[in-house]
Amino acid sequence: MRTDTGQVFKLEDYRPNDYxxxxxxxxxxxxxxxxxxxxxxxxxxxxxxxxxxxxxxDGDGLTLKRIEIGGKKAKPAEMLVTPDQLTILExxxxxxxxxxxxxxxxxxxxxxxxxxYRSSNVYCTQCEAEGFRRITYFLDRPDILSVYTVxxxxxxxxxxxxxxxxxxxxxxxxGDGWHYAVWHDPFPKPSYLFALVAGNLGKVADSFVTLSGRxxxxxxxxxxxxxxxxxxxxxxxxRSMKWDEEAFGREYDLxxxxxxxxxxxxxxxxxxxGLNIFNDKYVLADQETATDADxxxxxxxxxxxxxxxxxxxxxxxxxxxxxCLKEGLTVFRxxxxxxxxxxxxxxxxxxxRTLRAHQFPEDQGPLAHPVRPRRYxxxxxxxxxxxxxxxxxxxxxxxxxxxxDAFRAGMDLYFERHDGDAATIEDFIKVFEDASGRDLxxxxxxxxxxxxxxxxxxxxxxxxxxxxxxxxxxxxxxxxSESRKRLMHIPLAFGLIGAGGQxxxxxxxxxxxxxDGVIHVRKRRHMVRFSGVAERPAVxxxxxxxxxxxxxxxxxxxxxxxxxxxxxxxxxxWQAFNTxxxxxxxxxxxxxxxxxxxxxxxxxxxxxxxxAGDETLEPAYRALALALPxxxxxxxxxxxxxxxxxxxxxxxxxxxAIGTANPDNFAGLYDRLADKAxxxxxxxxxxxxxxRNTLLDYLSMQLGGAALAAGHFQSAxxxxxxxxxxAVLAHRHHCSPQAIQALAAFETTYGSDPLIMDKWFxxxxxxxxxxxxxxxxxLTAHPAFSMHNPNRVRSLIGTFSSANQTGxxxxxxxxxxxxxxxxxxxxxxxxxxxxxxxxxxxxxxSLEPGRQAKAREALLSIAKAGDLSADLSDIVxxxxx
Numbered sequence: 001m002r003t004d005t006g007q008v009f010k011l012e013d014y015r016p017n018d019y020x021x022x023x024x025x026x027x028x029x030x031x032x033x034x035x036x037x038x039x040x041x042x043x044x045x046x047x048x049x050x051x052x053x054x055x056x057x058d059g060d061g062l063t064l065k066r067i068e069i070g071g072k073k074a075k076p077a078e079m080l081v082t083p084d085q086l087t088i089l090e091x092x093x094x095x096x097x098x099x100x101x102x103x104x105x106x107x108x109x110x111x112x113x114x115x116x117y118r119s120s121n122v123y124c125t126q127c128e129a130e131g132f133r134r135i136t137y138f139l140d141r142p143d144i145l146s147v148y149t150v151x152x153x154x155x156x157x158x159x160x161x162x163x164x165x166x167x168x169x170x171x172x173x174x175g176d177g178w179h180y181a182v183w184h185d186p187f188p189k190p191s192y193l194f195a196l197v198a199g200n201l202g203k204v205a206d207s208f209v210t211l212s213g214r215x216x217x218x219x220x221x222x223x224x225x226x227x228x229x230x231x232x233x234x235x236x237x238x239r240s241m242k243w244d245e246e247a248f249g250r251e252y253d254l255x256x257x258x259x260x261x262x263x264x265x266x267x268x269x270x271x272x273x274g275l276n277i278f279n280d281k282y283v284l285a286d287q288e289t290a291t292d293a294d295x296x297x298x299x300x301x302x303x304x305x306x307x308x309x310x311x312x313x314x315x316x317x318x319x320x321x322x323x324c325l326k327e328g329l330t331v332f333r334x335x336x337x338x339x340x341x342x343x344x345x346x347x348x349x350x351x352x353r354t355l356r357a358h359q360f361p362e363d364q365g366p367l368a369h370p371v372r373p374r375r376y377x378x379x380x381x382x383x384x385x386x387x388x389x390x391x392x393x394x395x396x397x398x399x400x401x402x403x404x405d406a407f408r409a410g411m412d413l414y415f416e417r418h419d420g421d422a423a424t425i426e427d428f429i430k431v432f433e434d435a436s437g438r439d440l441x442x443x444x445x446x447x448x449x450x451x452x453x454x455x456x457x458x459x460x461x462x463x464x465x466x467x468x469x470x471x472x473x474x475x476x477x478x479x480x481s482e483s484r485k486r487l488m489h490i491p492l493a494f495g496l497i498g499a500g501g502q503x504x505x506x507x508x509x510x511x512x513x514x515x516d517g518v519i520h521v522r523k524r525r526h527m528v529r530f531s532g533v534a535e536r537p538a539v540x541x542x543x544x545x546x547x548x549x550x551x552x553x554x555x556x557x558x559x560x561x562x563x564x565x566x567x568x569x570x571x572x573x574w575q576a577f578n579t580x581x582x583x584x585x586x587x588x589x590x591x592x593x594x595x596x597x598x599x600x601x602x603x604x605x606x607x608x609x610x611x612a613g614d615e616t617l618e619p620a621y622r623a624l625a626l627a628l629p630x631x632x633x634x635x636x637x638x639x640x641x642x643x644x645x646x647x648x649x650x651x652x653x654x655x656x657a658i659g660t661a662n663p664d665n666f667a668g669l670y671d672r673l674a675d676k677a678x679x680x681x682x683x684x685x686x687x688x689x690x691x692r693n694t695l696l697d698y699l700s701m702q703l704g705g706a707a708l709a710a711g712h713f714q715s716a717x718x719x720x721x722x723x724x725x726x727a728v729l730a731h732r733h734h735c736s737p738q739a740i741q742a743l744a745a746f747e748t749t750y751g752s753d754p755l756i757m758d759k760w761f762x763x764x765x766x767x768x769x770x771x772x773x774x775x776x777x778x779l780t781a782h783p784a785f786s787m788h789n790p791n792r793v794r795s796l797i798g799t800f801s802s803a804n805q806t807g808x809x810x811x812x813x814x815x816x817x818x819x820x821x822x823x824x825x826x827x828x829x830x831x832x833x834x835x836x837x838x839x840x841x842x843x844x845x846s847l848e849p850g851r852q853a854k855a856r857e858a859l860l861s862i863a864k865a866g867d868l869s870a871d872l873s874d875i876v877x878x879x880x881x
Contacts (some may be wrong), residue, residue, distance in 0.1 A: 010375045011321040017139055018049040019091075022188070024146040026136070030154040030198055032108040032118050036065070039136040041099045043091070055088040055099075057137035060115070060130070064137075066102035070094070086137040103136050110134075111788060111829040119264035120223070122199030123159065124277060128270060129320060129379045132191035143318050143422040145188035152198060153180045159198035161221065165189070165273045167255045185273055187253065188420065190316050195272030197221070197260045204230045208238055208252070211245045216252055221260045222283065229284035232681065233259065233298055240303040243337050248411060250310045259283065259302075263754065266790055266832050267383075269301050271308030278305070281755050281791060287679040287718040289756055292686035294719075299341065304334035310415060318422040320379045324371045324447070325425055327383075328391015335392060342683035345570035346620045352545045352571070353624075355393065359385035359548070361636055363452040365842045366879050368479040372425050372447045378874040380832050386450075393548040394446045400491045400518060400546050401443065402436045410435040442522060443489040450479040453488050453547075455521065458554040461536035468496065468506070468533040472519070472526045480881065490521040493546035493569075496530070496537035501566035507532030518546065538562050543569040557583075564607060574625055577611065580604055581654070582629045582637055588650035589634065593643060598653050605661035612695070613665055619673070620687030623694045628655060631805040635846065642847050644805040648768055659698035670695040679718050686720070693724035700728045710738035713745075719756070722746070727763045734767050757784045758795035765799040765807075772807025773815045776800045780822075787826060790833050797822055801840035808840070809847065813854030816841070820858040823872070824865050831869030838862065838875045856880070 023042035028035060043055065061083050067074040070092045080087040091097065110117035115134025116125050125131070133140040150164040156179045162171070166185025173179050201221040208216045218237060220230045237259065244250045259276045261283035269278040282301045285294050311333060312326035339347040362368060362385055369382065371391050376382055399407040410432035418427055425447050429440050456473045472492070476485035494517065496504035511528040513520040519528060538559045541551060563576035581604070588598035611617065611625050628651055635642045659666065673692035679685070700709045706729065713725035726746055729739040743764070750756040761784075765776050779785060779796055786792045801808050801819055808815040819840070827834035844855035862868070863876045 006377070008375050008377055009320075009379075011319075011373070014319050014321070016046065017141065017144065018046055018053045019055050019139065020044045020046060021139055021144055021146045023149075024138075025149045025151075027151045028116075028153065028196060030107075030123055030152065030159060033106055035105045035107055035116065035123075037103050037105060037116075037136050039099075039101045039103075039138070041101070041138070042096065043099050044096045045091070051093045052090065055091050057086040057088075057101075058130070058133040058140040059084050059086055059137045060134045062134070062137060063104045064101070065104050066100070068098075068100035070097045070099075101137050105135065112832070113264055113266050113790070113830060114832070116196065117264075119262065121158075122201065122262060123154075123197065124260070124262050124265075125194065125196045125272075126266060126270060126277065127194050127272075128192040128267075129383075130192070132194055135194075138191050140191050142190040142192060142316055142320065142322075145190055145316070145420075145422065147184075147186065147188050148194060149182065149184045150196065151180055151182045152196060153178055154198050159200065161197070161199055161201050161203075163195075163197040163221070163258060163260065163275055165193070165195055165275050167274075185254075187273060187314065189273050189313060190422070193271070193273050193313060193316075195270070195275040195277055197262075197275065197277065200224065201260065202227045204234055206234050206238065208241050208257075210241075210251045212251060214251075216241075216254070217256045219256065219258045220283065221258065222280065223261075223263075226261075226284055229286055229289065230261070232285050232295060233261075233283045233302055236299040236302040237306060239299075239341065240306045240337060243303070243340065244307060244310070244333075247336065247340075248310070248333070248408075248415075250307075250415070252309065253314070257306075259305075263791070264789055266830070269305045271305040271312055273309070273313050276305045278302075279791065281758070284755060285681075287681070287720075289719055289753065291720040291723055291759075292681060292689055295681040295686070296338070296342070300334050300338050303337045304330055307333045307337070314420065315415070315418045316422050318424050320376070320382070321372055321374070322424050323379075323382060324387045324391035324394075325423060325428055327388050328371065329395050329428075331388050331392035332395040335396075343618055343620055343687070346618060346624060346683075346687070348544060348571050349574050349621070349624050351389070351392075355385070355389045355548060356636070357630065357632060359389045360452055360550075361632070361843050362386050363390075363450065363479065364477070364636070365845075366480055366881055367839065367842050367875070368450045370448050370450045374448075376874075378835070378870045380871055381835055381874050390548055393545075397443070397446065397491050397547060398432055398440070400493070401440075401489075401520070402432060402438060403516070406436040406438075407432070440489075442487070445486055445488050449476065449485060449488070450482055451476045451485060453490060453549045454552060455490065455492065455542075455549055456552040457539075457541060459539055461533065463534065463536070466532055466534050468530045468537065469511075470494075470519075470526075470528040470530075470539065472512075472521055472528060474521055474524060480878070487522065487524055490547045490549060492519045492521050492541065492549075493517055493543035494519055495540040495543055495567070495569060495572070496533065497540055497563070497566060497568075498535065498537055501568070503568070504533060504535075504537040506530040517543070538566075540567050540569055540572045542575075543572045545571055545575075561603065561607065565610070570621065574621070577607065577625055578629060580607070582634060585629060585634050585647070585650045585654060586638055588653055589638070589643070589646040592646045592649045592653075598650060600654055600657045602661070605658045608658045609662035609665045612662065612669060612691075618684075618687055619691040620683065623687065623690035626658075626691075626694050626698075632802075635805070635843075640846050641849075642851075644809040644847075644851075645811070648806045655698060656701050659701050663699075663702060666695045666698055670699060675717065675721075689718075689720050689724075693721065693728075696724065697728050697732070700732045706733040706736045706738045709733070710742060713742050719759075723759050723763070726760075727766075730763050730767050734769075751784060754784065754789070754791070758791055761785065761792070761796040762799045762803075765796050766803045768804060768806045770807070770810050772800065772804050773810060773818050776807075777818055788829060790830065793826060793833060793837070797826075798837060798840075801837060809851055809855075811850060813851070813857065816855050816858035817861075820861050823862060827869055827872050831871040834869070835871035835875045838872060838879070842879055844879070 025040040027038040107118035114131040152162040162181035164183035169184045170182040202224040204220045206218040254274045261278045261280035265279040311329045317325045413431040453476045458471045461468045498504045508531040512526040560576045567573035591598040631647045634647050709728040716722035733739045
């Protein structure tokens with residue numbers, strides 16, 4: 001484990017390396033305790049570089065066994081060797097030479113799950129961001145592109161399957177029970193995309209015919225006996241391949257495409273060229289084991305990793321500061337895919353909820369950074385919502401500004417111009433400027449400047465002049481290392497809506513550039529005048545969430561109620577109702593803190609009932625609308641002096657008020673939505689289940705609610721309904737006999753399936769209240785739980801710290817103490833996982849003073865532990881700064 005060196009990497013310091021490695025030949029002789037890796041590297045000195053320039057290769061905890069330079073055994077005086085670096089002091093004078101490096105690894109002892117590791121009897125690699133240096137000494141950086149040929153040798157009985165990147169070119173027996181396979185990837189790639197898998201796995205096989213008529217062999221590899229659970233993933237893969245041809249003109253380029261599902265993995269999945277490695281939770285699914293949310297995630301993540309073949313692999317990033325160039329862009333592509341496969345309106349709302357829940361707090365806290373960071377201490381800590389989700393929103397804004405045709409032309413030019421390159425954000429912006437003739441220099445600040453912009457907006461109407469005016473002022477709050485901000489180019493989609501719900505026309509506009517229903521906010525302050533507007537309209541703002549900004553709008557509640565019923569933009573209609581709910585919850589939490597019982601307006605609870613029963617709206621849309629803003633969302637909007645108990649009490653009071661106001665409406669709709677057809681994971685069926693389960697939650701707060709939820713649990717024919725009912729019982733009636741019996745029954749039925757037990761852990765870890773920390777502590781001793789497996793840790797500890805506001809933020813600080821001890825325990829094995837857990841305390845300064853002090857104590861206890869990894873110390877230091 002690399003401990004913190006304090007080194008800071010800066011974008012401004014980027015320089016091309018003096019050397020390239022155009023060809024890499026690797027031979028692995030696999031053994032759990034002593035794997036030998038022989039790397040034969042073709043090294044090439046760049047033009048203009050002195051022959052005396054040393055060659056410095058990266059390593060991480062390596063054991064060097066042999067090294068040859070130019071075919072001769074290296075002398076000690078010719079090199080400097082440490083576990084973390086190999087320096088060839090005087091490389092051969094020839095411009096191109098060969099370097100042979102032999103290292104020895106211990107895959108079975110690699111609990112960090114980076115580099116080559118062995119878990120559940122399967123050899124596996126994870127090399128992004130800097131894991132390849134844990135396999136062999138190398139120029140382990142994204143701009144070093146190499147053609148790889150890989151030979152894998154293993155005992156056939158131990159590892160009958162041998163996979164790597166590219167196409168298979170040879171295989172056979174070695175003798176003494178050993179066999180080999182050779183793989184060749186003709187496309188140059190950076191080392192972070194290298195992959196190897198070896199073991200005994202079952203295969204689901206299929207094929208795909210590309211647009212040009214090429215046959216591609218498809219394989220999904222899973223634990224033997226679980227092949228039937230990979231069918232949906234295979235279907236999602238084939239749909240992804242077809243969609244990318246149709247939407248972006250991108251055809252797959254190898255003869256084979258393989259996916260491997262493993263149970264121990266730090267990430268969701270990895271896009272290694274031709275050999276995607278997946279966390280098995282994003283591959284394995286059927287109605288008995290997976291929820292509708294699981295099916296949707298599998299579809300999206302399968303697509304995401306496949307789409308990386310062009311946005312990440314064929315065109316990679318020049319350096320890690322450009323990470324959003326592959327991740328943000330590919331998130332945008334997988335969002336578009338899911339929107340086309342499912343409901344665009346529902347998908348957009350879900351995307352925005354995720355952005356606000358994860359990225360907005362990042363922008364508002366000590367971990368804020370631009371979409372393209374300018375500096376980092378540990379790159380693994382920058383796989384963040386800002387890079388991924390906000391990075392996707394920036395790409396979406398480019399399409400909004402340019403229009404779909406110019407955007408597609410820019411993407412086509414990007415693929416044509418940069419195929420085979422390690423590119424930058426500047427390269428990406430330039431293709432859209434060249435394709436459209438537009439100047440995007442101000443817009444590019446979205447990549448370079450941290451923080452969530454705020455638009456303060458007010459409106460006035462002059463009936464005599466038939467003039468409607470919007471006053472718009474932009475600001476970007478200060479963030480760490482950036483106190484002064486520059487003005488952004490913000491595309492603000494809008495609509496003017498008349499009394500009958502119809503759009504209001506206007507004869508002219510001045511004060512800002514307005515194109516195709518979008519106001520282009522470029523200055524500090526705009527006075528936008530619309531002429532020819534006889535009656536005052538309601539204003540629908542940031543339609544479709546056209547920009548990732550916050551709005552401070554002087555708008556009457558009557559307008560919000562009107563928009564919630566009549567806005568033709570589905571996102572803005574949802575947003576209006578969500579704003580009404582949020583405002584009511586903030587007011588209610590303040591009432592509770594003042595010792596008063598909150599009272600909610602009847603028109604708000606009646607509107608909830610009207611939305612629930614509106615058959616013109618998709619069931620999935622109605623389910624999202626009826627889902628109250630989360631406790632963390634409310635805390636974010638309050639901003640400071642947060643009391644999680646008051647927010648929880650306010651949510652419970654509003655949920656009770658909505659349910660009490662609509663008992664017959666909700667009960668009748670709940671009954672009508674009962675599944676009568678065979679299970680299907682399609683969007684329409686999933687939407688009906690989502691709405692019915694949302695109604696169950698409301699109805700469960702009424703008299704007899706525990707019995708209703710227990711009946712729902714017992715009659716469930718799929719995991720979606722079963723898990724939803726169990727969550728309702730555990731959260732609403734956690735001490736009831738029905739809840740206790742249901743939890744026990746679930747454990748008895750699924751105790752041997754780790755992925756399903758993760759749901760059991762998640763449900764209990766998120767039960768609100770002060771008892772939560774004791775429950776979670778006890779569950780760490782459960783036989784199905786393991787601190788060694790990232791999925792188990794995320795399901796229990798991650799859920800408790802990020803999704804249980806009252807339990808984690810217990811007033812006496814016990815949640816923080818337990819959490820800090822657990823993070824340090826995890827860090828001994830898996831620094832990446834520990835660092836990601838630690839981000840749960842990023843918003844500690846927004847808490848009320850008592851909790852704030854206890855959270856700080858917990859962070860300090862981690863910081864003072866000593867010998868921290870670079871991953872964890874970076875997060876803790878920035879959070880405390």
